[in-house]
Amino acid sequence: MTDSPNAEQVTYWNETSGPKWVARVEQLDAQLAPLGELVFDRLDPRPGERVLDVGCGCGQTALQLAERVGPSGRVLGVDVSAPMLARAAERARAKGAEHLDLVEADAQIHAFEPGFDVVSSRFGVMFFADPVAAFANLHRALAPGGRLGFVCWREIGLNPWMRIPLMALAGHVPLPEPPAVGAPGPFSFADPERVRGILDGAGFADVALSPVAAGLHVGGGVGGGVDGAVEFLLSIGPVSAVLRDADEGTRATAAAAVGDAVRPFLDGPDVVMDAAVWVVTARRSG
Numbered sequence: 001m002t003d004s005p006n007a008e009q010v011t012y013w014n015e016t017s018g019p020k021w022v023a024r025v026e027q028l029d030a031q032l033a034p035l036g037e038l039v040f041d042r043l044d045p046r047p048g049e050r051v052l053d054v055g056c057g058c059g060q061t062a063l064q065l066a067e068r069v070g071p072s073g074r075v076l077g078v079d080v081s082a083p084m085l086a087r088a089a090e091r092a093r094a095k096g097a098e099h100l101d102l103v104e105a106d107a108q109i110h111a112f113e114p115g116f117d118v119v120s121s122r123f124g125v126m127f128f129a130d131p132v133a134a135f136a137n138l139h140r141a142l143a144p145g146g147r148l149g150f151v152c153w154r155e156i157g158l159n160p161w162m163r164i165p166l167m168a169l170a171g172h173v174p175l176p177e178p179p180a181v182g183a184p185g186p187f188s189f190a191d192p193e194r195v196r197g198i199l200d201g202a203g204f205a206d207v208a209l210s211p212v213a214a215g216l217h218v219g220g221g222v223g224g225g226v227d228g229a230v231e232f233l234l235s236i237g238p239v240s241a242v243l244r245d246a247d248e249g250t251r252a253t254a255a256a257a258v259g260d261a262v263r264p265f266l267d268g269p270d271v272v273m274d275a276a277v278w279v280v281t282a283r284r285s286g
């Protein structure tokens, strides 16, 4: 990975976020699974097909795709995060998914063996330093006529599940400046015109973006109520990043503020807040 043009992200997903994802994987998978299904529904991977899962992380989607293509098909999961891939490999072994391969590589530059029928991703394509180069690489990996599909976040203003807890910290800790437009990160694909430009520039045809709104069960809906949601939000994601260097007292005040902010969204045993994504599809024409 020393030759990666995404060195900062490689470090982040190996040292900072990757271990947190591994520790919280069941919650994250439960939280994100309905959004990943949106992509599978569009791509409709079929038995016998070859599928590439970009930024496969701890492997839930790669395993789901492997189930869809069956043993006559093949899935390759690619990711830069060694700890997340190790978790994915454990899960693949436990399921006996011998037609699932995993590779630790930067999808922007990895020399994939061409001929994939499908390239799929759940929130794994927003972190490239050069997205046009990355998607041109994924375009090369597809067979002529091959399908691309991914899900990415729309703007933070449409994602109160992330915005409201973060705003609750104002006055307790300094909030970070918004990232530069297009800088790698969760919201870098929020602008539909930018996404179209990237995919057009990479050579894709039939680019389509569908907005989808969904109720997101914060922390995967494990039934922990407000306390469970707060514990989850303070352990991973932007709220946890803002509080990284906070002392115990500040963390306690922040936890109370986040709790007050999400309490109105308690729905039975879960905190359920609105989320907004793009489901993006395209095709390699020739």
Ligand SMILES: C[S@@+](CC[C@H](N)C(=O)[O-])C[C@H]1O[C@@H](n2cnc3c(N)ncnc32)[C@H](O)[C@@H]1O
Residues within 6 Å of the ligand: 006, 009, 013, 032, 054, 055, 056, 057, 058, 059, 060, 061, 078, 079, 080, 081, 084, 105, 106, 107, 108, 121, 122, 123, 124, 125, 127, 128
């Ligand atoms: C938000 S996580 C999503 C993980 C997984 N797709 C899921 O939904 O559970 C983003 C993933 O993209 C991976 N990633 C970031 N940049 C990458 C790159 N250049 N090449 C391959 N994977 C990358 C990260 O390591 C991480 O696993």
